[in-house]
Amino acid sequence: MKLMIKGCRIVTALFLLLTITACSLPFQSNTLLNSPAKQGSQSAASTAKPRADRKPAAQKAVPVSWDKPSGGTYPVLKKNESIWLDVSIKDQKVYIKEGNNTLYTMIASTGLDTNPDTTTPTGTYYIQAERGKWFYAPKYNEGAKYWVSWKNHGEFLFHSVPMDADQHILTADAEKLGEKDSHGCIHLTVPDAKWIYEHIPYNTKVVIHS
Numbered sequence: 001m002k003l004m005i006k007g008c009r010i011v012t013a014l015f016l017l018l019t020i021t022a023c024s025l026p027f028q029s030n031t032l033l034n035s036p037a038k039q040g041s042q043s044a045a046s047t048a049k050p051r052a053d054r055k056p057a058a059q060k061a062v063p064v065s066w067d068k069p070s071g072g073t074y075p076v077l078k079k080n081e082s083i084w085l086d087v088s089i090k091d092q093k094v095y096i097k098e099g100n101n102t103l104y105t106m107i108a109s110t111g112l113d114t115n116p117d118t119t120t121p122t123g124t125y126y127i128q129a130e131r132g133k134w135f136y137a138p139k140y141n142e143g144a145k146y147w148v149s150w151k152n153h154g155e156f157l158f159h160s161v162p163m164d165a166d167q168h169i170l171t172a173d174a175e176k177l178g179e180k181d182s183h184g185c186i187h188l189t190v191p192d193a194k195w196i197y198e199h200i201p202y203n204t205k206v207v208i209h210s
Contacts, residue, residue, distance in 0.1 A: 001150040064177040066169060068123075068163045069191045077103075077199055084205040085127075085196075087186060089120060092178050093188065094158075100140040107178045109187035109207075118183050120208060125150045131197055136165055138182060143167070146193035149205045157185045160193040 047198060064070055075096065083103075084094040089110050092132070096104040111120035127147040136143030147159035161174035173181055181187060188196070 019106075024061060037081075060155075063175045064107050065188065066174040067191070068187045069195070070177070070189050071105045074195050074199075075103040082206065083168045083200065085200065087120075087206065087208040089122070089208065089210045092180070094188070094192075106188055106192045109173075109177050109179060109180050109181040111184040112180050119210060120182070120184050120186065121151060121156065122208045122210060124158075125208070127200055127202055128153055128207060129202055130154045133197070134167070135159075141165075142170060142173075144187075144193070145190060146197035146198055148200065149192075155184075158188060158193060158196050159185055160190045161187050 001017070008010040036085075055203065056159065081098050084097050086097050086102075087093075087108070087110070088095070092108050092110060093105040094108050095102045096106070105208055112118040113120075128151075130149040132147055134145055135147055142162040144162055146161035149157050161169040161177065164170060173187070177187065177189065
């Protein structure tokens with residue numbers, strides 16, 4: 001009888017031990033899911049910004065091609081059209097206008113503004129009689145093609161990007177189209193300067209502003 005009672009106690013103890021172990025497994029599993037390491041991983045994942053929210057890397061400005069029209073196909077001007085040139089120093093652009101309508105936009109370089117000798121004067125002017133296909137200024141060791149005077153009869157001009165005495169492009173200056181770079185004249189791509197030389201007549205109004 002004692003052996004039977006002792007055996008029953010052992011069986012009962014084993015049953016209780018198995019029950020406690022089985023009940024504790026979900027608790028251990030739940031503790032593992034909510035451990036600090038796991039929580040930290042979930043927190044980082046939830047706070048990380050998606051790639052779409054990140055700012056794209058800044059792109060470098062593409063230099064203007066000085067051997068091409070800077071605004072695409074040139075407009076066909078009509079006879080008796082009231083054309084005038086709007087030069088924005090702020091924008092570094094020359095707008096070919098008919099009234100308030102912009103027909104074409106050219107990228108330009110105006111004066112450096114480092115001193116009075118490198119400043120593009122502002123105001124209202126008119127295309128003068130002087131123009132030519134080439135000039136060279138020994139004082140500055142540079143020249144340009146397709147020049148058209150708009151002030152002081154040959155002093156302030158529209159002309160191409162600078163060139164050396166052999167009419168080779170001065171790349172360092174040409175690459176600055178769209179920025180201030182000149183001694184006061186208005187630099188343009190070679191085709192843009194040629195277009196003004198060939199199409200903008202004497203006495204055309206030129207308005208230059210900051």
